[in-house]
Amino acid sequence: MTPDAFLALLHTHWPMTLAALDGDRRARLRDGLRDLAGAGDRKSVERALRTLRQQLRALPFDHPVARELKVTVRYAPAPAAPTVDRALLGELLDVFADPPPDPGELLRTAHERLWRTPALDPAELAPEAADDPASAGLIRLSRSGAGDRYPRFQFVPGTAETRPVVRRVNHILMADKDPWGAADWWLGGNGRLAGVPAELIDTVPDEDLTRAALELVGGR
Structure with missing residues (x-):
């Protein structure tokens, strides 16, 4: 799974993913995304992805992101000159505006997508x-x-x-x-x-x- 495929997976299930994590892990997930946004070389991209994966290990085993990561265990190495989908990354980070995201509201957002x-x-x-x-x-x-x-x-x-x-x-x-x-x-x-x-x-x-x-x- 490439970095962009990983971001696309998160984007598809973003509200449900955040709702399934506690406040500390959501904050670390935010920090990992910010690190990824500022990454300028392969090592820094891979380091940010490791941070993100560590927080996602706390997801329930049947969560759609956890399921996909279980099937696609390995990530393709980041290229020497990494290109990260900035639009997707920006949409993921937009959720972390003040005040911090409320798990109940995030879950309602996820349900609204499915309801429609x-x-x-x-x-x-x-x-x-x-x-x-x-x-x-x-x-x-x-x-x-x-x-x-x-x-x-x-x-x-x-x-x-x-x-x-x-x-x-x-x-x-x-x-x-x-x-x-x-x-x-x-x-x-x-x-x-x-x-x-x-x-x-x-x-x-x-x-x-x-x-x-x-x-x-x-x-x-």
Whole structure:
């Protein structure tokens, strides 16, 4: 994983990443990003990346960033004249304005991104899905006062029929217990698949999606 790929991974899951860390680690993560912004040679880039990786080790094992770093353990060496995506780096650092980021607000930001994805309402579900809408086969995102939404990628285009591969993967991801985490896996970048899983349905073999999910949970 190159430095820019690492920054892109953080950018995709930034609010959820910060919300999962305590205040000290968020501050060290900020310092690592600032060091990376000021790095002018290969050694200083690699030193800043080491600082960032050390803080990310505290993420829960099933966090999307932790999962990706587990699959792509090694980082490509920084070039002698490093080029870091300054726009991405600036957006990551923008979060650290005064006052310090509030974990609850960060998590709400992450959930808002997932909530805005195209979705079906419960009344639009096919009969077989409506029979058990809380099953692990479907991601159901719920908000107090706003009802439930079922991300659209889970269904065959133009229908309300659930895609078989989505049901298999959602069972693996235990979507009934952690629907937001399952949605983030589908809608975030995935290093193993080199893309966003939800956008790769019908493009890559179903077995590849299933295998990527199994790798995440340790093959169970």
